[in-house]
Amino acid sequence: MAGPVTATVRGLVKAYDGRRVLDGLDLTVRRGEFVALLGRSGSGKSTLLKVLAGTDRDIHGTSTVEGRVSMAFQQPRLLPWRRVWRNITLGLDTDDPRGVARRALAEVALDDRAQAWPRTLSGGEAQRVSLARALVREPDLLLLDEPFGALDALTRLAMHRLVTQLWRRHRPAVLLVTHDVDEALVLADRVLVLEGGRIAAEHHVPDDRPRTIASLARLRARVLSDLGVSHDEAA
Ligand SMILES: Nc1ncnc2c1ncn2[C@@H]1O[C@H](COP(=O)(O)OP(=O)(O)O)[C@@H](O)[C@H]1O
């Protein structure tokens, strides 16, 4: 897919105690693209996101993002001593934090929880607040680090619909880290596999939303094989 580039990573090397976790990684993410990043646990997915977010600068190689970046994690990381609306706008430069929070909460269908304390939210609600907090920054690049990993299956499906909706409306480029091949195939335009410190495989997903797992079965088998999982094991 051609188009303006939002994120460029070239020759990225990240080592911990001399051990290279990322080893000459190249990546380009274009404007508005939805990219899923798969890889074994410990393969360096979160490390890559931290570099893109600019929170880890102790690297070799280059990582450039055009515009704003925001990130959401597996744990919503809300401040327990701030009400929901405050969590969303904390640190945000705006004259009307309540209004901004109210609009953001409406987008994630939590209008009625603006005054709630984080501990009174369900896991799915807290994750929606976390998404709203990421979106009010109007990111050009939205980094999602296994954001649905801790949710039950039904809540996860609802979150898939919500993220697709928000992505369509705001059109940030998204880089979603997930363990879940089906989640990657349902949501993304492009699926990457991180292995050996680099992007070891890349698959384009046919653009036929809404997608069904059945229509993606063949691609699923190929991605699982990239991850070193045979089709029978995964079934
Ligand atoms: N701060 C750190 N210090 C030392 N090693 C780390 C640190 N952060 C991550 N690592 C190591 O780097 C590797 C990749 O970690 P990570 O990016 O979190 O993997 P993933 O998100 O793919 O599961 C792992 O082996 C992990 O133990």
Ligand SMILES: [Mg+2]
């Ligand atoms: Mg991780």
